[in-house]
Amino acid sequence: MLPAGLSFDQAPPIAVPFRFFLTAPLFLLAAAILLVAYGPEMLLSRHMPATLAATHLLTLGFTSMVMCGAMMQMLPVVAGAPVPAPRLVAWTVHLSLATGAAGVAASFLWGRPVLMHLGGGLAALGFGVFLAAAAWSLAHVRSRSPSVPAMGFSIASLAVTAALGLTLGIARQGGLDIPYVQFSLLHPMWGLYGWTALLVMGVAYQVVPMFQLTPNYPKAITTWLAGGLFLLLILRSAAEFTLLPPAVPGVALAAGAGVFAIATLRLQGRRKRKISDATLLFWRVGMGLLLAACLLWLAAALLPAEAAERARLLLGIAALPGFILAVINGMLYKIVPFLAWFHLQSRYVGKTAIPNMKQLQPDRPARGQMALYLAALALLAGAVFWPPLARLSGLLWLASALWLERNLLRALILYRRTVALATAKKSD
Amino acid sequence: MGERLLDVRELEPPEPLERVLELLDTLAAGDSLRMLHRRQPNLLYPILEREGFAHRTTATAEGDFEILIWRKQV
Ligand code: HEM
Numbered sequence: 001m002l003p004a005g006l007s008f009d010q011a012p013p014i015a016v017p018f019r020f021f022l023t024a025p026l027f028l029l030a031a032a033i034l035l036v037a038y039g040p041e042m043l044l045s046r047h048m049p050a051t052l053a054a055t056h057l058l059t060l061g062f063t064s065m066v067m068c069g070a071m072m073q074m075l076p077v078v079a080g081a082p083v084p085a086p087r088l089v090a091w092t093v094h095l096s097l098a099t100g101a102a103g104v105a106a107s108f109l110w111g112r113p114v115l116m117h118l119g120g121g122l123a124a125l126g127f128g129v130f131l132a133a134a135a136w137s138l139a140h141v142r143s144r145s146p147s148v149p150a151m152g153f154s155i156a157s158l159a160v161t162a163a164l165g166l167t168l169g170i171a172r173q174g175g176l177d178i179p180y181v182q183f184s185l186l187h188p189m190w191g192l193y194g195w196t197a198l199l200v201m202g203v204a205y206q207v208v209p210m211f212q213l214t215p216n217y218p219k220a221i222t223t224w225l226a227g228g229l230f231l232l233l234i235l236r237s238a239a240e241f242t243l244l245p246p247a248v249p250g251v252a253l254a255a256g257a258g259v260f261a262i263a264t265l266r267l268q269g270r271r272k273r274k275i276s277d278a279t280l281l282f283w284r285v286g287m288g289l290l291l292a293a294c295l296l297w298l299a300a301a302l303l304p305a306e307a308a309e310r311a312r313l314l315l316g317i318a319a320l321p322g323f324i325l326a327v328i329n330g331m332l333y334k335i336v337p338f339l340a341w342f343h344l345q346s347r348y349v350g351k352t353a354i355p356n357m358k359q360l361q362p363d364r365p366a367r368g369q370m371a372l373y374l375a376a377l378a379l380l381a382g383a384v385f386w387p388p389l390a391r392l393s394g395l396l397w398l399a400s401a402l403w404l405e406r407n408l409l410r411a412l413i414l415y416r417r418t419v420a421l422a423t424a425k426k427s428d
Numbered sequence: 429m430g431e432r433l434l435d436v437r438e439l440e441p442p443e444p445l446e447r448v449l450e451l452l453d454t455l456a457a458g459d460s461l462r463m464l465h466r467r468q469p470n471l472l473y474p475i476l477e478r479e480g481f482a483h484r485t486t487a488t489a490e491g492d493f494e495i496l497i498w499r500k501q502v
Contacts, residue, residue: 210467211440272438341442346475349449356446 014343014415016090020069021336022408023094027061027101028325028401034109035380035394040387045309046316053108058320059191060123061101064158066328067199068093068130070335071151074203081137089133096126104169113173120169127162131155146222150202153230157194161187182240193253194233196324197290198226201260203331211334212280214267221263229256247301254297261290278366282330285374289322313384321377329373329404336408337361340415348422355418360411369407372400435464437492445471452481452497460498468493 031054035042038050045051072090076082083089103119106112134155141148164187170176171183209216216222232249239246264287268280296315300308337360344354379393434451436444448463455461463469468485476483476497483497 213438213440213466273440338442342471345442345445345449357442 014339016086017069017073017339018336018412019090019094020065021332022405022412023098024062024065024069024332025401025405025408027057027065027098028404029398030061030102030105031057032394032397032401035397036391037394039391039394040383043313043383043387043390046313049108049111053105055316055320056104056108057101058325059196060097060104063196063320063324063328064127065094065097065101066332067196068097068126070203070331071134071155071199072130073335073339074147074206075134075137075151081139081141081143083133083137085133089129093126093130093133096122096129100124100126107169113175116169116173120166124162124166127158131159145206146217147202147206150198150205150226153226154195154199154202157190157198157230157233161191161195164190179241186237186240189236190233192319192324193257194230197257197260198229200324200327201226204260204264207331207334208264208267208283212268212283213272214270217263217267221259225256225260229253232256250301251298254294257290258294261287261294277333277363278370279330279334281367282326282333282370285370286323286326286330289318289326293318293323310384314381317377317381317384321380326373329370332404332408333361333366337411340411344415344418344422348419351422352418355414360414361407362410365403365407365410369400369403372396372403376400430459432459432461433464434461437464437466442471444469448472448497449475452476452479455481455497455499457499457501460496463495463497464488465493465495469495 034050034054034057042048042051042054072083072086100119100123103115103122105119107115107119138148138152164183167176167178168180168183168187171178171180205217205222208214232253235244236246236249236253238244239249265284268284293315296311296318300311300315303311337357340360341354341357348354376393376396379389379396383389383393432451434448436447439447444465448461451461473483480500481497482500483495485493485495488494
């Protein structure tokens, strides 16, 4: 059987996902402002205070924010498993993630331990509530969609990421004795690879064939890849504390991500309809960047120390502002207008004219924003070799974040206007 | 009694749903609509029920779905 489609009866109210999607770009904006303010020093190392702050504005404020919001939307409709108490869960998760992201970032920036405890605690609370709701939902799944297991591995990785992040945050202030170096290597791996990339895979299995009109992913990939990679993440972690050579699971992890990227690019190459849009282009760019990240991962393992550090910095750029941001940015351009359209369609059809997808999310401004994003990313990578580019890159990130917010707001404004029209007519 | 054909296999969501809802508005009693789709249109079914249409879905040999829709007699 094909995976079940979406079913509206189980979709939560529109305010639930929208508040996540519309606040997320503001954190992108905040990260951009840091890059403008601190400039070249942020590229000296991944451990510069402003770099760690920007990293968490992106991971907690932007990517985790969108992913939690999207997952609460997708679990009910894709997996047929409603999230319990959707309003309360959304409210709590959203507020704790937003304040947590700000707190953790501020603590890195200004070195205030109390902010780290507060921000880390809030983020952990948000993740905790999200994990409980998502786990409950996944346990009640009715569909055999190939997305479901990958989503399960992803949220399990989130638990590991948050636990490592929280202990790192506390230990950083000297209150805890942990193997800091090992933890600080494993925490970003579980966060970027486990929580984020595995979720992208799970979502892709469903969304790429459906929205991009490609054939389905090969069964071997949807059945084995996510679970295999999760196992490799465990082995790679164990290698830090045992005699297991880290290179073996390390190389396998890079190869696994490469397999996914290539499979996706090949499917997209076999599309039935040749028209492209911003979402598709963002995803193709994202997959290209994922491939680049795999190669840099290998390079970082093979190169001599100094060159390896530069490769690791580039790996971070290809992975987070590259692959992950591109895919999520592209996804937002589909999910936001789709939800708006869908809610209008199901509540107000026949009462007033319902705008279509292209009106809710025109392609031209989305492509314009993508061009800015690509320029910002290219300059950021360039700044690794020639640091004076950093501030200019920051300015472009800033413009790109504002434009993204503007584009998403357009859908919301049109949604509101249509609802107003429909309800005004009803009372005539 | 006429039968109309709507092939949405090459359309991106939610266009299939948009198209079929447009057509349903003009479907007279006694007419039917045969829809070809790559997936089960799970979003469509509840709308059909609500708007007073009957439907029957069969899987085709190529792995697509064929959905026959007609207005319920009142
Ligand atoms: C509970 C929330 C979190 C807290 C308190 C936290 C805390 C930390 C700390 C203290 C570090 C510094 C480690 C070092 O000294 O090298 C760090 C690094 C990092 N974290 Fe988090 N983190 C959290 C959540 C996340 C999430 C959800 C992600 C990814 C999705 C993430 C991605 C990263 C990355 C990429 C680094 C950079 C490491 C490097 O470049 O070496 N963090 N985090």
